[in-house]
Amino acid sequence: MAKSPVEYTIGGVKINFPCKAYPSQLAMMNSIVRGLNYGNHCLLESPTGSGKSLALLCSALGWQRAQLAKLQEGGNPVDAKNQSDKNPDACKKPDVNTYCQCVCHSRPSPVSATVEVKPAVVDLNTKELTKQVRDKVVEKYEAGLGYKKISRALNISLSTIKSIIRKWKEYGTTANLPRGGRPPKLKSRTRRK
Structure with missing residues (x-):
């Protein structure tokens, strides 16, 4: 009801x-x-x-x-x-045009063409972190730059830089690096009884 x-x-x-x-x-x-x-x-x-x-x-x-x-x-x-x-007259509009923009969509719009938005931090979990970005991190590391300088230069978090370099040292490549952390749980049908 x-x-x-x-x-x-x-x-x-x-x-x-x-x-x-x-x-x-x-x-x-x-x-x-x-x-x-x-x-x-x-x-x-x-x-x-x-x-x-x-x-x-x-x-x-x-x-x-x-x-x-x-x-x-x-x-x-x-x-x-x-x-x-x-x-x-006490309420005046601001002299500056303020652009409101949502940067969660990848499609460019007329507003995004006028205002460049740079993300503060790139997350390792996102699909946008491509092999080229990981290669660039390793390239800068091999050139002698420290973790903090690489982080600032590429605008990537320090923990992400450390993770990429650690996995590169361990596996010798940046292609399809395995994720760290706890292994996934087995499904109930694949568990031993």
Whole structure:
């Protein structure tokens, strides 16, 4: 049986919630609506599984609907709670264009063409750490550079540099180096009985 939706009014904002909210969700929605009304930043913490995302979405959507309704009525959408709302010249846009970019995708975009983002550290577990990178580490090591200098020159963590060189010394190659650590567990059907 599906739970029926509930409507809460918090800070003068009607919030549609898909079920009865937990007290922590009500407190979070109250803080979110207050922050939105005053134009403040909010830092809200709550344990895992307490419904933070649902409370955030429902309260933000409810507040947005309330602002749209105020606009359609011809009123001021955000109540004048502080000086910056009363004086529009007090809020100025920054002179610098700030680019927002997500570097988790490999496809280039127009923004990524203008801003070069260099990762702080390369992780040994990523597939991008190719044989050429490992060869370059070994090449610099053979040229007499120390671990720290190689790490700084290639922008790779010191532990990764040490791991590559240790495996190169042990196996004599950088191609398909075996991973360290504990061997994988045997599957139940391959275990001895």
